[in-house]
Amino acid sequence: MTQETVAPASDAVLDREETISRDELEALQLSRLQHTVAYAYDRVPLYKRKFDEAGVHPSDLRELSDLGKFPFTTKEDLRLEYPFGMFAVPQHEVARIHASSGTTGRATVVGYTKKDLADWAKLVARSLRASGVRPGMKVHNAYGYGLFTGGMGAHAGAEALGCTVIPISGGQTERQITLIQDFKPDAILATPTYLLTIADAMMKQGIDPASTSLKYAVLGAEPWTEEMRHELEVTMNIKACDIYGLSEVMGPGVAGEAVETQDGSHIWEDHFRPEIVDAFDPTVVLGDGEHGELVFTSLTKEALPIIRYRTKDLTRLLPGTARPAHRRMGRITGRSDDMIILRGVNLFPSQIEEIALRIPELSPHFQLELTRPEGQRMDQLTVRIERRESVTIEGVASASKVLQQQIKIHVGSSCAVDVVEPGSLERSNGKLRRIYDLRPKA
Known part of the structure; x- marks a missing residue:
């Protein structure tokens, strides 16, 4: 079966921030970063304590490179502040709470104001649009709903883009197949290994996975390789793109891959400032193109600002292509804790x-x-x-x-x-x- 022609990026209306120059973007980052660091220091006791212990003050951040003077935030910090110690707003301003499973320790809890939720939906919509999804398409959402950020984050973004969402969640593979055949969605959102599970189950039922209505898959929540992309695209006759995020930073939609290039996820740097540090000596900040641990600072979050969060994901930063001002992440080769x-x-x-x-x-x-x-x-x-x-x-x-x-x-x-x-x-x-x-x- 011949793969349908992919619509070029020019048929989509981009956010203004996707089209600005690198200089404009970095000026915006500095302004937002200065605000965020001061906001976190004034409102989150952990940050005031950590900054004071490190001998730094928000006023020390005069240029982007000054971010390296500030201490890291780790998953352990969030666990020690369980449940709501990291929140920067009063409880009545928190519109939603998500949390990790807590299977490897105390859960990490994240919160969102109404503005945070609107920004999140906008960035997921931006990511989905970059990956080929368009308004009016039917989107089969097989990410898990509940406290995990994947399901509801992807759902809100697809709705914000103007799609029809089928909220099946994870599991119930036989039912997933039935709905894909009956509802004829254009796109599917899932982890890459779960999409592989769906394809295998189709073949066991005598269904050719390449014969469905699906044209696009937006896959994330676990590292995957170019070889896995090829396996899924050939098996299912789709275009498969990456979406990246983690609960502590926002959830899915921190970065998204463009369907016309499929060369790594562009980080939405109008909302997040990425760094790469040496995984074994995090005091060493590495340059673009060098492989190390990914670190994020949020630039616009209200309920839970995050400063230099160590993700444990191992990758590198590359120049932007489809979105030239926004740097790309190389493929995540693994997690330092894996x-x-x-x-x-x-x-x-x-x-x-x-x-x-x-x-x-x-x-x-x-x-x-x-x-x-x-x-x-x-x-x-x-x-x-x-x-x-x-x-x-x-x-x-x-x-x-x-x-x-x-x-x-x-x-x-x-x-x-x-x-x-x-x-x-x-x-x-x-x-x-x-x-x-x-x-x-x-």
Whole structure:
């Protein structure tokens, strides 16, 4: 089936801030940054305490580079201020509250004023429009609703763009397929691994995933590779673009990828100031093009201003293309807290995905198991990965050997590979767990 022609960016009316020059944008950033830093210092006790301890004052921020003088905010700061200690406005001005799942510790709580919600919807709409979604389209929203920011954030943005939203949320894969067939949406919003789950379930029902009405997929909430993009676009006959965000900074819509270039998400720098710091020595601020940890400062948030938030996401900043004034994020190679250190070698799940999807016999479904065999001091990594349906026993043996060799060559560490039957590994219903740490607890 031939992919439909993608509408060029020129058919969309852009926000004024998408078209201004870099000089104009940086002048706007400085004005908003100076306001935000003073606002946070005056209204959030944690920031007053941290700034005072660091010996800095909002008046010290005279140019954009001065931001590096100010202390970082971490997830642990938000947890220590649980539930509402980070809020800069009285409770009656908070229009909505979201929170993380809290599965790895106390939840992080974020709040929004009515203006925050309007800005959020505008930026998600901007991101969706950049990714090919247009007013009047039907949008199937398979991000989870509830305290997670993905579902409601994406929903509000699609409505603000002028779309018809189908709020299915995550899970209920059989029902997702029924609604896609019956309602004929133009676009789908989901995590990339959950869209893969939907495509697999369609094939099991005898439905060709490339035959649906879907033309665009806007995917986020987990790192994914160019190989995964190719897998989804070929399987489903769609254009797949990235959307980036995190609850502590806003939610989805902090950055979005343009469908005409598909070369990384443009950060909406009229609302957020990004930095890249050395992941091992965050006092070192890196230049554009250098790989490190992404840090964000909000420029317009009222309920929860965030100053130099360490995201743990590893990427780099690149010049803007489709939106020239707004810098792009390179592909997120992983999270510093998802990094596996195996016999002194740093390894991320996205590296395994990139390698595996270049081997035709192997599917995108894999898990990483870390063990430490009894009596041994060295950790063992096992890659469990499903074969494709048509692969023979001989093909499995060959693919297993190739994957082992390629991981050794490109990552620099040995591992075991277990090629398993199609459908035997856990499927995503939202964010997918890739790493299973089965090592004995200390």
